[in-house]
Amino acid sequence: MQRRKVTLKLYPNAAQSARLEAWTRLHCELYNAALEERIDAWHKARKSISYYDQQNVLPQIKADRPELNELGSHALQQTLRRLDLAFQLFFRRVKAGQTPGFPRFKAAKRFAGFAYPDSAGWRLMQHGGSGATLRIGTGEAAMSIRARGRHRFGVEAKPNDITLTRRNGQWFVSVTLRVPESACARRRTGDQRRGVDFGINDWATFDDGRTIDNPRWLREELPRLAALQRQRARKKGSLRFKRLGRRIARLHERIGNLRRDFVHKETTRMVRQCAILATEQLAPKTMSRSARGTVDAPGRRVRQKAGLNREILSAGFGMVHPMLAYKAEEAGTRLHLSNTRQIKPSQRCSACWELVPKTLSQRMHVCPCGHTAPRDRNSALVVLIDAFNTQHTPGTGVAARPKPLPRQRGKSKSVTRETPTTAPLGA
Ligand SMILES: [Zn+2]
Secondary structure (H helix, E strand, C coil): CEEEEEEEEEECCHHHHHHHHHHHHHHHHHHHHHHHHHHHHHHHHCCCCCHHHHHHCHHHHHHHCHHHHHHCHHHHHHHHHHHHHHHHHHHHHHHCCCCCCCCCCCCCCCCCEEEECCCCCEEEEECCCCEEEEEECCHHHCEEEEEECCCCCHHHCEEEEEEEEEECCEEEEEEEEEECHHHHCCCCCCCEEEEEEECCCEEEEECCCCEEECCCHHHHHHHHHHHHHHHHHCCCCCHHHHHHHHHHHHHHHHHHHHHHHHHHHHHHHHHHHEEEEEEECCCHHHHCCCCCECCCCECCCHHHHHHHHHHHHHCCHHHHHHHHHHHHHHHCCEEEEECHHHHCCCCECCCCCCECCCCCCCCEEECCCCCEEEHHHHHHHHHHHHHHHCCCCCCCCCCCCCCCCCCCCHHHCCEEECCCCCCCCCC
């Protein structure tokens, strides 16, 4: 059994919408009350309260506040667990020597939603096509909400738990499905072996020279976003200020949706066509680090780097690897991630394997050995060669490289994810 998550959009009517809001408010109240209890107990008696202490008084609280009954006891427990998790994360970070913020009281308006941690209190009915009905609550409070969305796992997938969330005034339900391995498998239509380099000039460049354009949603939408933000700045505190805030939030959401949709489609196509897919370990967090520097050692070209960072983040590279990883596994594609710092794909010559240093603006790879190629295509070829060099040592592959390089920390090794269904390489 595998776990998969799908999100459906909900279409509650006015009454249902009001009830969802009311339930969220109650969950939020419970969360805040439980937080206050923990803080009080600590201040007054230096006593820490556990999740179980709080869970055990829930029946009593429900007796005092009967309106909590229709929320379902497991959903209420889940909200207490959420608070407990906030504390666990807080203490873990304190222990690690960081300075985390203390768990905060939440405003009902900002409280994201609530969850049913098991099969109690709800039912999801799919009626073919992309229509579904979500039934939640019990007794008189039960309601059937229309939902839209569909998953590809068929009838064998069993819903396990759900989370209801509100985003920009719209409701969504995230469903965790238990899916048999067989239903997760993806059909592969090709046996290509491809190296791919992700970038911001072209979103992706393959070793055969094919490219995928960067759609640059953000670049197109930025002027609109800036105009809205300028308008809003002139209207501080008014009703229009709020309205513009909502429009800005919706625009951000739209851009996010477009980006996720694009990355989903392209990564699906890649694993479908390829038996071997090689790329380098990307670290968008490091790539998009600010160039600001410190007061003593100010960075250079800070604005240029900020613009570049915006491009890097807007191209959605952060989503690419996680998506490629699970899709490759489902399709039986061998995904090879070259260790960027060892291999240096953008600097290395794919013909003679020597390092040819170049700056970001040099778009051509020109090697003294006589090999010339567009920079990104050369990188894509380098990672593909690296995948071949390491094919007999899945997992590390360090030994099989032409020139063994000094070992680095475990987490930055080249990684090959192998699955049983991978076609043998010589085939
Ligand atoms: Zn060369």
